[in-house]
Amino acid sequence: MKKAGLKSLDFAALWRGLTRPDPAGTDRVVPPTGFTAQLTVFSAGAMAFLAVFALALALATGRLAERWSTELAQTVTVRVSAPADQLDEQTAAVMEALKTTPGIAEAKILPDDQVEKLLEPWFGPDVPVEALPVPRLIEVVEGDEGFDAEALRLRLQGEAPGAVLDDHTRWRQPLVSAANRLRVLGLFSLLLIAATAGAMITLAAKAALAANGQVIRVLRLIGARDITIATAFVRRFTRRAAMGAAGGTVLGLLAVWALPSVDQAGGFLTGLGFQGWGWLWPLLIPVAAAAIGFGATRWAALRMLREVR
Template identity: 50%
Template structure:
């Protein structure tokens, strides 16, 4: 008879709390569901963050000049604007958008096949700027003098609220993750308290044989941590698959960035570990409080 396994401290610590029951299911399911929600929230927060960064990167350092004038002076004003821009410090390059590019810009609102030649559209000049950008006031004054129909647009007016909105969405996502962690902690605290009450006989026997509170707490912490990690692992896996199956493509807008890339994968991988840490902390506090109050 091999009795070594009966004597292993870790083996006993592992097995002393019953492996099944209502609290086991509660811990497993709640940590699984919370991990699933956490992965989804993470993906949304990351997508919002990526979107904000992309918008910022794409629009920073660019500007547009819009020229609205009568047909007889439109070309002359366009030439004057291009000349002025080429002589302005802080402007890297400037070019007039051709008809196909203007069609592409209008397509999301009016669809394809737009009869552009029948519409009276302003001329658009795309500008690439240095990091410091041009002297805006000076440029606007020169444009007003040489091309009265030209309006300089730095994109900042509509870029800032978009970037701010995406940033807030990301912050909300992180706050939701915090709430998920809190709810997970509360659920596991409830499960651990219930388990301690349901296993009063186990606690009695352990005390009778001289187990200290720390040892009993350790047994419950181990059991609940393992359950929470297992549940969270399953929830994370399902969450990752669900995120991967989300439709992609430009038509889906924000959803096109949903998912994890490169170093971002560390976050879903951390979800089961954080769930385990939360479970360990919650069980430790709950068991400690219960055992102290039941001398």
């Protein structure tokens, strides 16, 4: 009889916790520890950690595509390849043609030191540019109104047969397209991460509901509504998801911050990470995780409570 009385008192305490106005007491029906709590916190933290990198990838590739599109869109190169005795003459003809072409704002011959830097990734430092048959490079900056590239090509063919106009379209457009696709891939990864986190939290909520089936039945006998019982699980799992996501976000930000810069990586990286106000975007990840936990737990709890009568 004593044990039965203690059990009755326990259930009465649970009912008071469910019906009191203080939100901190309404979720006492959910066990504070156990594998469901660990699973929720770990899955939310892991998904938040991956979400930081997916967000960093999306933002970095977006900046990369914009930079390639804007910086190279108005830059054109003229390459002059001719015998040594004709190189200066054809270069002068090209410069004269560029000066009289409408839509060209500036044209300048690249000095040997800049050409050496362009060749350094392939030939290494200290390239003897003067000893190699390197074409003369002329950098052209077009004006806001642009110019007729096809007409300029035809003119250069007649006045300087060794000159080739390169507007970078052949290799710039595929790079911009690849960067945009990487950005879409990063955003799609965020959706997959959110869906996976929701599935894991749903499984954990269902496991907690199944483990507390006897408690739920007694609460129903004493008049608890399904929405009240579900609210207890929703609040507990929402907090767990938010706490786990906050920890994973902090670890992800530290990992991104520890990545080497572009200069330290020898130019291999393209600035993967956050810049300026972009560091504030990951702060939305714990908020999104809490919203996912709220929606997933509420859906799972109400559906399971309707099925179990």
